[in-house]
Amino acid sequence: MDILSQLSEGVCRLQFNRPQKKNALTAAMYTTLAEELEAAAVDERVRAILIEGQPDIYTAGNDVEDFLSQSPAGLDTPVFRFLRALSTAEKPVVAAVSGPAVGIGTTLLLHCDLVYAAQSARFQLPFAALGLVPEAASSLLLPRLIGYPRAAEKLLLGEGFGASEALSMGLVCAVLPNDELMAHVQVQLAKLVALPAGALRATKRLMKSHQASDVQAAMQVEAEEFISRLGMPAAREAFDAFLARRRPDFSGKD
Numbered sequence: 001m002d003i004l005s006q007l008s009e010g011v012c013r014l015q016f017n018r019p020q021k022k023n024a025l026t027a028a029m030y031t032t033l034a035e036e037l038e039a040a041a042v043d044e045r046v047r048a049i050l051i052e053g054q055p056d057i058y059t060a061g062n063d064v065e066d067f068l069s070q071s072p073a074g075l076d077t078p079v080f081r082f083l084r085a086l087s088t089a090e091k092p093v094v095a096a097v098s099g100p101a102v103g104i105g106t107t108l109l110l111h112c113d114l115v116y117a118a119q120s121a122r123f124q125l126p127f128a129a130l131g132l133v134p135e136a137a138s139s140l141l142l143p144r145l146i147g148y149p150r151a152a153e154k155l156l157l158g159e160g161f162g163a164s165e166a167l168s169m170g171l172v173c174a175v176l177p178n179d180e181l182m183a184h185v186q187v188q189l190a191k192l193v194a195l196p197a198g199a200l201r202a203t204k205r206l207m208k209s210h211q212a213s214d215v216q217a218a219m220q221v222e223a224e225e226f227i228s229r230l231g232m233p234a235a236r237e238a239f240d241a242f243l244a245r246r247r248p249d250f251s252g253k254d
Contacts, residue, residue, distance in 0.1 A: 003032040010047035010193035012040040019054045024063035025104065027070045030078035037085035047200075048192040049089065050185065051112065052096040053105075055178070058121070061103030064242055071230050075223055079104070083136050087111045087215055090201045092192050096185045097121045098178060100160075107136035109171060110145070113204060114188060117163040117172040118181040126158035130242075131234030131253070133225045140218040144211075145170055 004015040014036055016023035040046040053059055062079075072079055086093065086108060095109050098118040106123045109115050125142075127134050134142075134155055143151040146169040154161065163175040176184050192200065208215075229235055233253040241248035 002026065002029050003036070005032075005036050007043075007045060009190075010045065011050055011189050012036065012043070012046045012048070013050045013052065015051075016053045016059050019057060021063060022057050022060035022100070023053050023105075024060045024066075025079075026063045026066040027078045030082040034078060034081040034085045037082070037089060041085075041090065046091060047197050048092045048094060048189055050094050050096065050189060051108070052182075052185075053098060053101075055098050055118075056120070057099040058097045058101040059105035060100060061105055061126075064239060068239060072223070072227055074227070075220065079135075080219070080223055083108075083111075083219060084216075087137065087219065088212075090204065091197075092200055092204060094185060094189060094192070096181055097163075097172070098181060100124070102126065104136060106171075107134065107138040107142075110136060110138055110141040114192075115172045116181060116185050116188070117166060117175050118178040119163055119175055120178050121163040121166065121172075121175070122160050123162075123166055123171070124158065124160040125154050128156055129158040130238040131232060131236075131250075132229050132238075133222060135219070135222050135226055137215045137218040137222065139222060140211075140214060 002018045004017045006013045014033060018024065037049070040049055092114065093112045094114045095112040096116055097109070099120050100122045101109070102124045103126060106125055125134065125138065133139070139155070142155065150169060163172065166172045167175050174184070234250055237250060237253050238248050
């Protein structure tokens with residue numbers, strides 16, 4: 001199973017489980033994640049949700065070959081269904097990040113309530129470098145979170161950054177030694193589970209309600225632009241270069 005799901009002690013644990021492919025996400029994995037989040041929303045046994053990867057890799061982002069064979073052509077495709085389910089989740093969502101978190105591996109964190117990173121965590125938003133645009137409302141949420149200049153640097157240049165910088169930007173709550181990450185996350189999850197579920201949901205709703213409509217609108221505009229740019233020469237060159245393991249040449253390609 002490329003996505004492992006377990007309900008234990010009030011926590012729905014969703015784990016990327018494709019380490020041989022650096023946890024690269026496929027359409028089928030997005031479908032499973034969406035279904036699990038939708039089920040957790042109505043399951044009274046679930047008090048919190050955890051999204052985790054492997055000790056040495058969170059996710060490398062989209063699986064390029066799968067992505068090219070099943071490119072999103074509309075807002076009802078698996079990746080956008082997953083993002084809607086995550087961005088509208090009423091229950092607390094916690095993320096535990098070890099190793100690289102690329103593309104959507106970073107943007108999904110903007111919709112989590114508590115994010116904890118190992119010292120090995122590394123984040124990257126290489127959308128422009130792929131001839132694409134940001135998704136998951138990151139063009140809205142990242143500037144609001146870290147300020148426009150730093151968001152522009154991350155989204156335009158697409159260069160990676162480490163856990164300490166992510167902490168200074170407010171993207172993560174805390175950075176832990178690699179071998180202490182999951183123990184700390186378990187403690188935080190136990191605290192959430194022990195609190196009144198209704199009060200947690202109401203508190204989250206109050207914090208997010210003022211920007212909920214903006215988030216959904218941004219996700220739609222981004223998705224439409226993303227889909228449009230998939231068919232443009234720059235994106236085709238970026239993906240061809242990736243598969244051929246060569247540097248892309250964007251000269252004459254917008």
